[in-house]
Amino acid sequence: xxxxxxxxxxxxNCTYVCPMGAIYVDPVLKRATIDRDECVECYACYxxxxxxxxxxxxxxxxxxxxxxxxxxxxxxxxxxxxxxFEPEELTWPRIVRRAFSDPRVPHExxxxxxxxxxxxxxxxxxxxxxxxxxxxxIEFGRPGVGVRFNEIQxxxxxxxxxxxxxxxKNPITSLMTDVTTGxxxxxxxxxxxxxxxxxxxxPVERTEEIIRLMWEIEKKLDTVVALGVxxxxxxxxxxxxxxxxxxxxxxxxxxxxxxxxxxxxxxxAIQRSTExxxx
Amino acid sequence: xxxxxxxxxxxxxxxDDYVVFAIPSKGRNDKDSLPKLRRFLEIAxxxxxxxLGDARNGGALRPSRTLNPVAHWKxxxxxxxxxxxxxxAVPTTCAAVFDNRIAAEDFLKRVKEEDFGxxxxxxxxxxxxxxxxxxxxxARHSVGYSLGFEGKTEKLPNSQVLMLSTMCGHGMVxxxxxxxxxxWVKEGRRTPEAAASYLMRFxxxxxxxxxxxxxxxxxxxxxxx
Numbered sequence: 001x002x003x004x005x006x007x008x009x010x011x012x013n014c015t016y017v018c019p020m021g022a023i024y025v026d027p028v029l030k031r032a033t034i035d036r037d038e039c040v041e042c043y044a045c046y047x048x049x050x051x052x053x054x055x056x057x058x059x060x061x062x063x064x065x066x067x068x069x070x071x072x073x074x075x076x077x078x079x080x081x082x083x084x085f086e087p088e089e090l091t092w093p094r095i096v097r098r099a100f101s102d103p104r105v106p107h108e109x110x111x112x113x114x115x116x117x118x119x120x121x122x123x124x125x126x127x128x129x130x131x132x133x134x135x136x137x138i139e140f141g142r143p144g145v146g147v148r149f150n151e152i153q154x155x156x157x158x159x160x161x162x163x164x165x166x167x168x169k170n171p172i173t174s175l176m177t178d179v180t181t182g183x184x185x186x187x188x189x190x191x192x193x194x195x196x197x198x199x200x201x202x203p204v205e206r207t208e209e210i211i212r213l214m215w216e217i218e219k220k221l222d223t224v225v226a227l228g229v230x231x232x233x234x235x236x237x238x239x240x241x242x243x244x245x246x247x248x249x250x251x252x253x254x255x256x257x258x259x260x261x262x263x264x265x266x267x268x269a270i271q272r273s274t275e276x277x278x279x
Numbered sequence: 280x281x282x283x284x285x286x287x288x289x290x291x292x293x294x295d296d297y298v299v300f301a302i303p304s305k306g307r308n309d310k311d312s313l314p315k316l317r318r319f320l321e322i323a324x325x326x327x328x329x330x331l332g333d334a335r336n337g338g339a340l341r342p343s344r345t346l347n348p349v350a351h352w353k354x355x356x357x358x359x360x361x362x363x364x365x366x367x368a369v370p371t372t373c374a375a376v377f378d379n380r381i382a383a384e385d386f387l388k389r390v391k392e393e394d395f396g397x398x399x400x401x402x403x404x405x406x407x408x409x410x411x412x413x414x415x416x417x418a419r420h421s422v423g424y425s426l427g428f429e430g431k432t433e434k435l436p437n438s439q440v441l442m443l444s445t446m447c448g449h450g451m452v453x454x455x456x457x458x459x460x461x462x463w464v465k466e467g468r469r470t471p472e473a474a475a476s477y478l479m480r481f482x483x484x485x486x487x488x489x490x491x492x493x494x495x496x497x498x499x500x501x502x503x504x
Binding site: 221 | 282283284285286287288289290293300302304307308310311334335342343344345346347348350351354387390391394395396397398399400401402403404405408409411412415417418419420421422423424425426427428429430431432434435436441444445448449450451452453454455456459460463468477480481483484
């Protein structure tokens, strides 16, 4: 992302809306400036701010007059008055920043928007997590801290060492050069993203082991981690196996996402795709 | 997309926060799902949601590419639910946000009757989701628990800022803007309703709950913890 210095009037609105705090008004240039190393290309500034198309010279003049009179101009806080943000063409490896940070861009590896994962949200049609299994979503950088891939790398190595298999249809897995060791491509390790999710699945008996392992790894990280634990309910819709384990570990289960089980596979769609493969 | 799972707050703070969403699964039931998703959103309107949205285009209150300067004095803050339905062009996750359990329960019951064949999830407190499913005579299929935030939590802001900013799980609502809106409400520069509407426009998949945000901002006016 770029800010056009010919348009920017240094109103400062964008400095608040950047989730990474990567925008500041440069005291010398007197223009909003993006710290490119901290920017995760989430496009919150470009997509989230409403745009006016006012004349920059006029706005700067008015702002100077107001400032001299100690009058506080009180515009809407979610507006770029001169539409100064301009997306730039991203190249590898910087392009992964946007893939993991702008929720409107579907991940190429999964075709899913957001962080590119379906977890247990579609478990009623994918059958990804079966009875007796636990699916972990280990999310890094959320909320509002961000993460670099070299930190995710540490976790992937530790999980792989513990003999855990990574979810195949996951954007992080797709960036691994070796899924057996959890090794990510070296060229992306320094890239920073808004958040990223590692997905694994283990037998329910390993739930506590994985959580304790995460507790150990988290001590070495310079970011935040949000753990999600997904599992199947029984035929009565009850879940009395995983929740007690989590509560015993000290977690208070406040919020959950519940799959109501109303989905089903559209067989004609599957058949059509099979036919296409056969052709 | 765990964008609604890790909202910050205790179960009591989710008493006015029920997100019901339909999601097609790529290659399994996404073909021909567009009319079903539109119908899902249309039905939701009957139950008076506080927000509607899809993961590609955003919610019922969106930023403008050509804002009229008059908006600084007279801003339209009315959610446009019909625009969300009109804008839905490709199969993607569609969400309806309710600020009371009764509406969410009745909506879920109706969605079950419609039998779309799409995965439908409800994101709220564990008990709240159980009650919604029980009302609709649904046996839950799967559940995903949030274990909250861990690791370097000293990098996180205070609880009221977090409650606001995590209502966009994709992180499009920044901590700084949430804090600024709390400050503006405290200073009397904006009403909680107006402040909530600014935040809502940044959420790019329409799951931000302006009703809960308004309540949090009203609480924060008296005290910031």
